[in-house]
Amino acid sequence: MHPRLQLGASVRPLNFTVRDRVRLVASLLASASILAAGAAIAKCSSASTSDRFSEAGTVVLVEITGARDGPVPWPYGLSKGALPGRLLTVRVVKSWKGSLHPDDIIYGWTQARRTEDSYPYTDIGTQIIVFSYPREISACNTAPPDRLNEVSKELDAIVQGKMPDAAPNNRWRGP
Numbered sequence: 001m002h003p004r005l006q007l008g009a010s011v012r013p014l015n016f017t018v019r020d021r022v023r024l025v026a027s028l029l030a031s032a033s034i035l036a037a038g039a040a041i042a043k044c045s046s047a048s049t050s051d052r053f054s055e056a057g058t059v060v061l062v063e064i065t066g067a068r069d070g071p072v073p074w075p076y077g078l079s080k081g082a083l084p085g086r087l088l089t090v091r092v093v094k095s096w097k098g099s100l101h102p103d104d105i106i107y108g109w110t111q112a113r114r115t116e117d118s119y120p121y122t123d124i125g126t127q128i129i130v131f132s133y134p135r136e137i138s139a140c141n142t143a144p145p146d147r148l149n150e151v152s153k154e155l156d157a158i159v160q161g162k163m164p165d166a167a168p169n170n171r172w173r174g175p
Helices: 014-046 049-055 145-159
Strands: 059-073 082-097 105-111 127-130
Touching: 049 145, 059 105, 059 145, 082 145, 127 145
Parallel strands: none
Antiparallel strands: 059 082, 059 127, 082 105
């Protein structure tokens, strides 16, 4: 008689045990992803315009001049291949901070709408205020679409020195 088949010994097929472990690991990864996403969203939504301005190296208003579906990189600098998304061509309309100037053209992207941090409006002509170099455009590094005018006025006030954390070397030089 085989030693594992003795009385009182529990017999579990190997594939059942592996399946249980895979389910456990998948559940843990899904839970961690949800928790991390919630933390990222909460952090993004709680920063003021002046805080976002002071932390960003580039702050620009861009307009989408071209958009098409295509593969885009993973968010947060992860190197895991490609995700579905929108490939964007944007033109700088106004620059409050950084090295970009009006009429500069940038090629960028956002993840597909069902991805947690994707930017929801990618139609040609859409204007977006981006608080980073505008390659990866996400909900986290942009001004809320319904507050563009308000945020633009706040940025103008910061750059013109009417707000306490304005940086005098970052003044907008318009056309």
